[in-house]
Amino acid sequence: MTADSEMVEPAGPRFSFEGRPREARPGDSVLDVLLRDGLPNLQRSPHYHRPRAPLCGLGQCTNCLVRVNGRPNVRACRYEPAEGDRVETENGWPSRRFDALAGFDLLFPSGLDTLHGFRRPAWATRFYQFVVRRLTGFGAPPSSESAARLRAPPEVRSVDVLILGAGRAGRACAARLVAAGGSPLVIDRARSLEPVSGAELLTRTTVSFLPPRPADGARPFEVLAYTEPARGLLLRAQRVVVAVGSYDASLLFGSNDRPGVMTADGALAMAPRGGPPPFRAAIVFGAGDRAAEVVRRLEAQVSALVAPGVVPPELVRVCSDAGVEIYPRSLLVRAHGRSRVRSVELVARGSGTVSRVACDAVVLAHRRVPNVPVLFQVGTRMRWHGDPGAYFPEVDPAGRTSVPGLWAVGSVAGARGAASPLSGDRAARSLLGALPAGPVDASRPEAGPGEFEGYYRELLRRPRPGRWVACPCEDILLKELEAVTAGGYRGVEVAKRYSGLGTGLCQGRYCLPDALLVLALHEGRAPSEVGYSTQRPPVHPTPLAALAALEPQMAPSEER
Amino acid sequence: MTSPRRAAYAVTIVGAGIVGLFTAYQLARAGAGPILVVDRGFLSGGASGRNGGGVRQQWDTRATVRLARESVAAYRRFGREFGYNIWFRQSGYLFLAETPAELARLTTVSQLVRSEGLDARILDPEGVARRVDGIAPGAVVGGAYLGSDGTLYPFPAIWGVYEAARALGVEVLLGVDATGVTSKDGHVAGLVTSAGPVATPRVVNAAGGWSGEFARRAGVEVPNVATRHEILALEPMRPFLDPMVVRVSDGLYFSQTMRGEIVGGLTMHHPPGTTGGMSTSPEFLPRMARTLTALVPRLGGLNVLRAWSGFYDDTPDGFPVIGEDPRLPGFVHAHGFGGHGFMLAPAASRRVADAVLRTPSDLDPEQFGPQRFFGPRAPAAVERLQLG
Structure with a gap:
């Protein structure tokens, strides 16, 4: 830090990272501090111990877990250090930079087959178990002292309207309710947000479990939530508005887990306060509004745009203004580089021409999918849409879902751009009784093969250089997913149990969108027929300490 | 079809x-x-x-x-x-007794199992603590263990x-x-x-x-009678628990899988029958969390990854x-x-x-x-x- 910035920046907490002193500015997360030295490879993957760097910037992926004061698996992108905190990395031996266990990645280039392998000879069983058990898992268990520090008194509230998410739609909804004299409670995962005027806003607060409501509607929704680091919340709400938004999906290609591969969410989140992102020459993958947004905002650090299909004229203009090279109608086949992406290999669709483009990051801006786990969990009727290839809730024009008392608004319900705040406003008016229930909005096309079904059909016919990671949390390879169909099994539920896909810390957010398309291709049916794996609570991983504190607050159930 | x-x-x-x-x-x-x-x-x-x-x-x-x-x-x-x-993975089953009466009952079981040629043992509280790292002091009077x-x-x-x-x-x-x-x-x-x-x-x-x-x-x-039982998994950790642990009084059980997840449940006494479906009840997560962290406090710092349920056929x-x-x-x-x-x-x-x-x-x-x-x-x- 220069003397200059010390004068303008108030001093923040000092903490240690891997034993070295670091200083945060107020409001910095651990990741914000580390990003000043560039993109950190914070993590080693759980099976092959491949180097990993942050992917999503949203606190959803598994790639920035650190140990804080003896508590494991704290997300560096979400945690604001306090004075004297001890932050350590978790998953490398002896260190994350030189991890001897990464030898398994090099020794087994096509992966370890834990389903069929390790069976013979019988006398070696205990040895295999000893080794394989030590390869898995993230970090060591928590220390007793760290667990004891997590004791926070729980909070119990009864509210009329609970709004999940303080994005544009959630805000618009809250604002209209406040204007009519209501007092909705808004919760959001973000660390800091502009206040929603007149409404109470709880930041760093995440819904954990939105259980289906009893059929008679006599009882309110009993929402379990928690505020980081571990305060449990029980929110009894008569009505709930889900406005949890959407996120950028991942993409299948060779070595797609290399440090430097990140979603557009991640690229934007890691360029905080208008600062530079942790790359100098990125390729952006995508051709829609999101790709245009990334190019516009980070144009000095973007060198090329790779589009799965044709590039619309507007985006061509944005790119040429920014001096960004365009590779239209291209398959992204593989990333090169080990501890950081150095280049990518592209194949032109149709002609088959191969090109190699140097870069130090790959920003995935091709497909935004709704953040639907909470809607599946509460039992909302969902409908598949070919583009972007995702399930959306069935809603009426005011955002009413099939669950009485539950609304879905904004991009989680398919509203884009200016339509998003409008959907929040309409929901508020229907909550106020000004809008009667209407028919399910059928304006969005239901089926029709989506863009990425065609993309993957073409891509997966080709050779597969490098390691294709289908589930980054659990280090599960694409071939392990494809072995499910090859073995005669069908449907995503069995695929999940056969391969382990979707059972990691991101709760399927970074594997299911692609896996549904891959399974559909191999099973020869529509993605909607492959199904969707049951979305089990919690919505986000929730500390046991926060849940434990809520136990005395729970109403007696209908027990024997 | x-x-x-x-x-x-x-x-x-x-x-x-x-x-x-x-x-x-x-x-x-x-x-x-x-x-x-x-x-x-x-x-x-x-x-x-x-x-x-x-x-x-x-x-x-x-x-x-x-x-x-x-x-x-x-x-x-x-x-x-x-x-x-x-x-x-034959790393044992450990039944926990909280009272002398429960331990006496486990001792009878253990003797029967021994008489069938299996190496069943009764453990004192120290023996239990050696196998369940971080168990709350005074939580048990002993346990029954069989390593196979x-x-x-x-x-x-x-x-x-x-x-x-x-x-x-x-x-x-x-x-x-x-x-x-x-x-x-x-x-x-x-x-x-x-x-x-x-x-x-x-x-x-x-x-x-x-x-x-x-x-x-x-x-x-x-x-x-079909009874719904609930179960959860905590985030994967490096190995620190070998046996499956079961408490006699309330049916609490947990073990650490090969993948490192702690998987466990406890008896919830839901109304019998399959009509309620296989969902997670709002009461389960808090009760399981409280029960488990009371027995092994350090687990409070771990995250729950998922919870689900299934039917016992009793x-x-x-x-x-x-x-x-x-x-x-x-x-x-x-x-x-x-x-x-x-x-x-x-x-x-x-x-x-x-x-x-x-x-x-x-x-x-x-x-x-x-x-x-x-x-x-x-x-x-x-x-x-x-x-x-």
């Missing part, structure tokens, strides 16, 4: 869980003729895909200990026989038996409901399914939590129902495992196959057969160690 390939089968089995599949496999190996298995869900969709993977030989009665011991031997061979690695008990990974066991049975010609229809049984002259003559009827002289009821319902549809009622006396029904010859019961079907399936399925083939079995029909429920006598024994 897929429909049966044949009009007639030598044996039809209702339920493609571990018990139904193992039974099909045993019968196919014995050359029983064409076999059809139907299941209305997907493979691994019932309790066989929802359990904690525990396999123990510590039981209250000699008969169950022997079935369990035989199953342990079968699971040790599993990888070589079925081609799938189930990661059967263990845990396995249930899914590959299902794939292995499913594939082996199919390789022997067994037909498995998924997404097909068994709606009833037809009879002729008082003997089973056919099975009615949602994919059409088939002729068959033998119907095996291996429907797990739904076996009471299917027995009723067939007109041979049994007193089984009988009044704690024994499974295995045998042909005298009320309807040709109808064979293979259910009532009370949440322990996975651990007993390899041994139990051999006895089910015996019943189907009408060959002599070493199981006492008065103890395991359905007639114990409608005979004049009270049950001969009761298996009370229905925990975990």
Whole structure:
């Protein structure tokens, strides 16, 4: 830090990272501090111990877990250090930079087959178990002292309207309710947000479990939530508005887990306060509004745009203004580089021409999918849409879902751009009784093969250089997913149990969108027929300490 | 919809869980003729895909200990026989006692298990603490431990038996409901399914939590009760807990899987029956969290990854129902495992196959057969160690 910035920046907490002193500015997360030295490879993957760097910037992926004061698996992108905190990395031996266990990645280039392998000879069983058990898992268990520090008194509230998410739609909804004299409670995962005027806003607060409501509607929704680091919340709400938004999906290609591969969410989140992102020459993958947004905002650090299909004229203009090279109608086949992406290999669709483009990051801006786990969990009727290839809730024009008392608004319900705040406003008016229930909005096309079904059909016919990671949390390879169909099994539920896909810390957010398309291709049916794996609570991983504190607050159930 | 390939089968089995599949496999190996298995869900969709993977030989009665011991031997061979690695890890089962009375009860169990040639031991609180790192001081007065008990990974066991049975010609229809049984002259003559009827002289009821319902549809009622049990998994950690831990007082159990996740549950006393579905109740997560962190406080710093539930198929006396029904010859019961079907399936399925083939079995029909429920006598024994 220069003397200059010390004068303008108030001093923040000092903490240690891997034993070295670091200083945060107020409001910095651990990741914000580390990003000043560039993109950190914070993590080693759980099976092959491949180097990993942050992917999503949203606190959803598994790639920035650190140990804080003896508590494991704290997300560096979400945690604001306090004075004297001890932050350590978790998953490398002896260190994350030189991890001897990464030898398994090099020794087994096509992966370890834990389903069929390790069976013979019988006398070696205990040895295999000893080794394989030590390869898995993230970090060591928590220390007793760290667990004891997590004791926070729980909070119990009864509210009329609970709004999940303080994005544009959630805000618009809250604002209209406040204007009519209501007092909705808004919760959001973000660390800091502009206040929603007149409404109470709880930041760093995440819904954990939105259980289906009893059929008679006599009882309110009993929402379990928690505020980081571990305060449990029980929110009894008569009505709930889900406005949890959407996120950028991942993409299948060779070595797609290399440090430097990140979603557009991640690229934007890691360029905080208008600062530079942790790359100098990125390729952006995508051709829609999101790709245009990334190019516009980070144009000095973007060198090329790779589009799965044709590039619309507007985006061509944005790119040429920014001096960004365009590779239209291209398959992204593989990333090169080990501890950081150095280049990518592209194949032109149709002609088959191969090109190699140097870069130090790959920003995935091709497909935004709704953040639907909470809607599946509460039992909302969902409908598949070919583009972007995702399930959306069935809603009426005011955002009413099939669950009485539950609304879905904004991009989680398919509203884009200016339509998003409008959907929040309409929901508020229907909550106020000004809008009667209407028919399910059928304006969005239901089926029709989506863009990425065609993309993957073409891509997966080709050779597969490098390691294709289908589930980054659990280090599960694409071939392990494809072995499910090859073995005669069908449907995503069995695929999940056969391969382990979707059972990691991101709760399927970074594997299911692609896996549904891959399974559909191999099973020869529509993605909607492959199904969707049951979305089990919690919505986000929730500390046991926060849940434990809520136990005395729970109403007696209908027990024997 | 897929429909049966044949009009007639030598044996039809209702339920493609571990018990139904193992039974099909045993019968196919014995050359029983064409076999059809139907299941209305997907493979691994019932309790066989929802359990904690525990396999123990510590039981209250000699008969169950022997079935369990035989199953342990079968699971040790599993990888070589079925081609799938189930990661059967014999790192012990540890029952915890909080009172001297509970410890006395465990001591009786332990002595019985020892008398069957197994190395069951009673541990003092220090011995327990050595095996459960971080257990709250004073939480227990002792425990019962058997090192050759263990845990396995249930899914590959299902794939292995499913594939082996199919390789022997067994037909498995998924997404097909068994709606009833037809009879002729008082003997089973056919099975009615949602994919059409088939002729068959033998119907095996291996429907797990739904076996009471299917027995009723067939007109041979049994007193089984389906109870919903809930379970959760914590985020994967490097290994720090070896045995499966079970507390006697409330049925709390947990172990650390090969993947490093702590998987555990406790008895929730939900109303009986399957109509409520297999969802997680709002009460479960907080109660489980409080119970588990009271016993092992350091776990409070771990995150819950997912919670789910499944059905135990309970009988009044704690024994499974295995045998042909005298009320309807040709109808064979293979259910009532009370949440322990996975651990007993390899041994139990051999006895089910015996019943189907009408060959002599070493199981006492008065103890395991359905007639114990409608005979004049009270049950001969009761298996009370229905925990975990």
